[in-house]
Amino acid sequence: MSISNRREFMAGASALAGLSFLSLTGCNKTNDAIRVGFMLPYTGTYAKLGAAIENGFRLALTELGDKPYGKSIDFYTVDDESNPAKSTDYANKIMTRDNVDVVIGTVHSGVAMGMIKVAKETGTLVIIPNAGANAATGSMCAPNVFRTSFSNWQPTHPLGKVMVENGHKKSVFVTWKYGAGEEALASFREGFEAEGGEVIKELFVPFPNVEFQAILTEIAALKPDAVACFFAGGGAVKFVKDYAAAGLKSSIPLYGSGFLTEGVLEAQGADAEGITTTLHYADGLQNPKNLSFREAYREAYNEEADVYAVQGYDAGLLLIKALEETSGDLSQKTQAIKAMEGAEIDSPRGVWTMSKSHNPIQNFYTLRVENGINKVIGTAWEGLEDPGVGCGV
């Protein structure tokens, strides 16, 4: 195809540009530098998430000072464009050519899977600051791959409990027909049925289609006690607005994973009022760590921190644990991994630890949209641990 040829050509050209830059700065690996690679989306739909993650990560590292353990920290960056087709190329570029000690990445699950495949060969440490694919800390798990965000299993799992507590036993689940949506549905069903709830119908929209009218008509005809859903970004805005416009908001309460209202509340406006979600972070958490983190972030970047910034920040905190244990020498991989496995991260979201399969064991909070903000109304689940299905580590 002509399109992919052109894209490859451009990728090649930018790689060449990168190489010539490197030859000026010198690319020999030395022991007096800690080499950190960012493999994140810097363009495209997820560009904002990539920037927030890098900002959070750098903020965490400032507490190390300029020369931790007498070493400088060198940063290498690759824009993965959230394009799974190029993920192994980009992962090779940063892990082999730039020869980094640790890679921070990425946002898109498909890209993360490609990255993990490469990391399994190179043995490079990987810290995933967002991508939620269950397999990353499940069937694809590896000793050198860690995650500081969540697995797709996690955010919708506590939702069922919250719904049953609110008296909703019959529910419909709506999502996009794609990996993350189906993983979210499976874990919702598990959590909801365990509490005695019943999913009376699953409704799918092809990804990333946002024509919901047929689904909404079906919901009105089914008359469930409540609707649970998994959407994010533009689709989340549209679903919430259409749901309200169809008049369903007043008769059938809407629930969702926290991404339904994360970062898009302003666009959703009054239509989002009253929506209940579960997430591992909320802007309004009142613990001292979160307050000081938000203030430091605001001061450094002149904008408000979001959940992605927190996940990036925690990736930084996790790396610091490895640096402390190895006195800044990440080539001592066994010690570094051990330190990260045993880490107790004092995060803005609350203290969390690593599960056996390298995914956070963390609290999930119940949030409700009130006056245009996600208000914390309680803890839905203390220390929720992903089962890590298929992981033999």
Add this chain to the structure above:
Amino acid sequence: MDAATFFIQTMNGIQYGLLLFLVASGLTLIFGIMGVINIAHGSFYMIGAYLAWSLMGWVGNFWIGLVAGVMVALVLGLLLEWLFIRFLYDRDHLQQVLVTYGLILIFSELRSMIWGDDVHSVPIPELLNGSIQITENLAYPIYRLWLSGVCIVIAVLMFLGIQHTRLGMMIRAGESDREMTKALGINIGLIYRFIFALGITLAAFSGMISAPISSVFPGMGSQVLIVSFVVVVIGGLGSIKGAMIAALSVGLIDTFGKVIHLDIFGINIFPEMSGMSIFALMALILTLRPQGLFGREH
């Protein structure tokens, strides 16, 4: 599914189909009449939506914003035709795809620079903000009904314009034989510039009027591009009537595919494979009628 639900779903399908027609109509004009494959069509839909968001926010009025947005799109279309597209008429489709693909990249970067990467929403204008209660718990937004009306009006105008006006006659003449039409003293270059600008404006206009019921976000263009091509290919290149019938079929199949449960030989077809339904329809039509429903044989 009871009768009332069936009726509402049919209405949903028609309403979605009409909207698809509006988006695809500009593509069928440019593709069918001028023979230019414009894969940047979706970008203009996105630009329309962002224009609506920024202009309507700026002047604070939906209708003024809409008129201003249409003006901007028209000028943009004329300019682009003059700068790039007019060099493509005699080139093959591959080069057309390359140039218009370049436009996608440029517009996506420009959008990022001018408007950022955030998701936005456009409020529904006061006049049309309301809904009609149709069952005990389901309401139909008036804005969606208005939107369907607009789509029908534009379809009729396009049909009449091409079939029954002098300009339409010239356009059809140019479509059959460009050189001959030129020899008759008709400024075909100017007509093509106008057609291209019109096609772009239709895409941007559908982005603008969809903005209040859609959300405004970076990837919205690529979404409509694929389904627009499906509509144009099913309907037959250049046929307004074909595009209308194809858009309505796609709308209905997409709608019912999402909610009907259908098993064939124990394999769940709907809703499991509803994402493929419109492509299956396209494959079927192309097997039976390679030129599309109302396309001329080449």
